[in-house]
Amino acid sequence: MTVSSLVNEVRWCLVPRPVAKPRLRLICFAYAGGNAELFRPWIEYLDADIELVAVRLPGRGARIRDPLYDAWPALVEDCAKALAPYLAGPYALFGHSFGGRLAYELARAERSLGSTNCRRLFIAGCRSPDRAQAQPYLHGLPDAAFREALRTMGGTPVAVLKDARLMNLVLPALRGDMRLAELWRDWHGTPFDVPLHIYYGRHDPIDSEMCVEGWRRFTTAGCELFGIDGAHFFLESHRDQMLAHLIACIRS
Template structure:
């Protein structure tokens, strides 16, 4: 198995691979319970970004293009098996742009792109810019996403450690500029929470413009972080075991 710092490797070899791209401020631990859920067939590889987890001491990446380039370099070494991409929120954009970068380099594409908790790249609307807010206002705004426990948000020392990654990630998402390119030749499946105030259902449909293949939408009860309470259903969907 690779020791590449940009990817957290699976627990055991499998027949295919799922590369997971986390939400703003997240890291590979968000998908740690997916590994046994998708084993033994699928290897779960999770993107590991600077300024969090084992890379906490490193400065954050502030350029989405640079982030995509690094991740593409790493994934390019692992395209010897069939693979798919899963991204949540910011991770959906990263997954999408990484698939595009693989295509530019003439490398194999993922067999499927799972885009979760995000409007279409070309239809998305940034409703509020958070990354430029003063520190305390930024932390308070995070409460609206319901992805960080209140006790963590209120723990100043912990938030001081998490703040650089969060601010950098929100900056990348909010500064993202869509570029027109041909649709990808792979199926795209969009997932959303029916009570997510940050994702408009009509704008979510924009993912359908990015594929020449099939497109589907899957809704779940919950807010922006619906993927946690519905982990069993989502991993079953990815594995093709959903009923």
């Protein structure tokens, strides 16, 4: 690996506990505006031979000033390039909301190239690709209305919402991710052969069970819907419940 490729890999990937010869890698994508650090505590739950890779996207954390993506193809292509060393062996993908969309698109892209290394795809709080996005779109709202929408959704700390300087830093990534998420739809037309595990919050006003049940039509390898007693950000409020199920799936 060249120095430049190693630097690029580190810039894109947080690996809290490197594993010399992992049985499986769990590659994780956060929700809109979310930071890779969100996944660091997960290593306390995972078996010692599972390597966690959390993806650092531009516009947040150490990459706060990196250019944002405004189209899916470039984002997916660059993710695949940055993650190439981790996609060379068996892996599973996890993504929440916007991150669920990105995990799905990456899995489709890798499958289209003939790779069969993706063992499972875990998608949380994310409508199925054939489900129409609720309108009006949030990403185009004026700042005040957009902030109020973020407050209503949860997930963004109140302290951040009240700090004008911090909000000015994170708003571009939040808007950019949300724009991609809201414009996302089914571009593939046919199912693919990766097992899907779909998590939804039983009290989620954004992506309810009705919004996620269509995922069954997007795989020929089985699709499980798993309800969690939480709202949209159940991966934080009900982390133990979700991870217990996810880990059981990985072990099976």
